[in-house]
Amino acid sequence: MKMIIRWFPFGDDSVTLSQIRQIPGVSGVATCLSKVPVGAVWPLDTLRALKEEIASYGLEMEVIESVNIHEDIKKGLPSRDRYIDAYIKTMENLHAVGVKCLCYNFMPVMDWVRSELAQPIADGSTVMVYRHAEVEKLNPSSIMESMTGEAGGYSLPGWEPERLKEMASDIEYYRNISPETYWANMKYFLDAVIPWAERYDIKMAIHPDDPPWALYGLPKLITGQENMATFVELNPSVYNGFTFCTGSLGSTGANDLPTMIRSFSDRIHFAHLRNVKRHGERDFEETAHLSAAGDLDMYEIVKALHETGFSGYIRPDHGRMIWGEQARPGYGLYDRAIGTNYLLGLWEALDKQKGEA
């Protein structure tokens, strides 16, 4: 298992590599070229320079989060082949700089959604909150304005401006796509890229839909045990795997996360570990990582990964904004650093119980 932290390059992050290297037990970063438009090939020279910069701080760049998928691929348009070719070319370039795991999502139009990015809680910190009725009440373009407007000048990952331009018409398009067609479009993509993932030894790790239920009538695919089993069957290669995000999958009490980890263990390549507190069926807030802070039993989650011999990457996820930090929503330094060492502590205890350390 390798513990990593998400980091945005080229001055687009308040957190620095020199800070990250001081967090005990962190071996690298999950990063991305967020300025490259979706659908374009990621340039090799930029990737090389980025890898060198990261390495100069003693850190590894083995995980990319994310190479976003062009909407034409998700829609299944004839132009998808061109974008799939570009995706494969990007994978070739990632392989050339030693990338081993690629996190991506297949969510239509928008990535993760929250109704508030900085809600104050009792301890004086702020957290991200999702209230379903509020989000459904806003039309998609006002959710876009509120998500990006509250982001403190940062472009949110998954909410890139070029993706947002077409949002309204895209939403209309997807409303008329059947789930069967959407699954077929995903399979088409997987069947094209997975042989290259095998060749380049890059584990593909799809991120679940966040939140894990339908919103604005858009199709949702990766939300729980059953559809994850369908996904696994789409392409039998172990390179066709998951980013197991406990916050996304754990936003609904319907998912038994340790059981899911055990059933998909050979396909989990990357784990995003965070806690959530659920308020009713469709509302939740993000919390500190500790089990006692939310509804997820982080010990049981880490234990399931440990027992199944997990050898991929773990990163702490979101967490609170604490100690007055001003950072990208969900990606402050302090609470993630605390989360990292809590998770590493659980891992060390499990190692020792097993007589491995």
Ligand code: DNO
């Ligand atoms: C949210 C993240 C997601 C994730 C993408 C992967 O904080 O976990 O934005 O990176 O869905 O493509």
